[in-house]
Amino acid sequence: MNNHKKEKGDVMVEKGKLVKISYDGYVNEKLFDTTNEELAKKEGIYNPRMIYGPVTIVVGEEMLLPGLDEALLEMEVGEERELVLPPEKAFGKRDPSKVRVVPIKEFQKFNIRPVVGMPVNIDGNVGKVVSINSGRVLVDFNHEFAGKEVKYRLKLEEVVEEPEEIVKELVKMYIPSINTDDLKIKMTKKTVTINLPEVCSFMNNIQTIKMAIANEVIKRLGVDKVSFVETFEKKKEDN
Structure with missing residues (x-):
């Protein structure tokens, strides 16, 4: 990994620049996201509908997790970093108010039979069924990695100019x-x-x-x- 301190004269990536990046994301040492097709296959998360390879993003325009965006502003082309992001720099802290009870009749309107663990989309909010009891469905609308520390390997491949x-x-x-x-x-x-x-x-x-x-x-x-x-x-x- 290239983690040296920046010296005066080093070229930094400016906010708003178009760049290509590669990354691997881990939670509890388990890969959950990557731009590397072979690694995705090896770790059992390959998605045939996914387009693998370096992705192009605009630095500083919230296209990435906050911690990744901040790191890119300190990186040089070709540099690779391993980052450990706390929840507030990743998917956010868990918000108890996002765990809500949804009447089962809301599911019945669309002929859906809720099952624990089922992902749901209610009024544009994506959540997961936590429990079902007496016509009441408890749904957690927090991101599945909210409140968790995540680790990334991030590489700045290119600045597109x-x-x-x-x-x-x-x-x-x-x-x-x-x-x-x-x-x-x-x-x-x-x-x-x-x-x-x-x-x-x-x-x-x-x-x-x-x-x-x-x-x-x-x-x-x-x-x-x-x-x-x-x-x-x-x-x-x-x-």
Whole structure:
């Protein structure tokens, strides 16, 4: 691990910078989250719907746990740290007020039979059934790791600074499944044109996603206009 003290002249990551990071997260020495596909498989938490590999985030914009965000502001590219985060720098302290009784009739409205341990979503709040007794269901809406110390291995892989790479990584932030090699970007001093793969046209909320990408590109690159092009190609006929 590279945990040396910073000397005068070392380059720090600034708040608002676009960076790529890798990480492994542990609770009670058990892996619960990672960007490493092989490690996920080895530890039995592999999710085939997950996209593994370094992730792009904006430093200091609460896209990470507070303790990770703070650490990145002190790190250099290529540096790796092992961090032990107290609850207030991780998933927060347990809040007794988030453990609530929900009438069983609320579940019956949706033909759901509650079971202890079942994850539930009530009015947009995600919780877990703790107990069931006489028509009353006790649900804990605290994060499952609230009140717990967590350990992370965090590596700052790269600071994204080239304009075209910034555009590609911003697209990937909002469309994680996209292969950036499939993106075609044209840039001038005042305009950016993004050619999206055909499959993006059928995504849910694609217009909202494009608006969010455009706003980020304009903010970061200072351009006046962002355009999206969707190309549809003739399908090859089967012989």
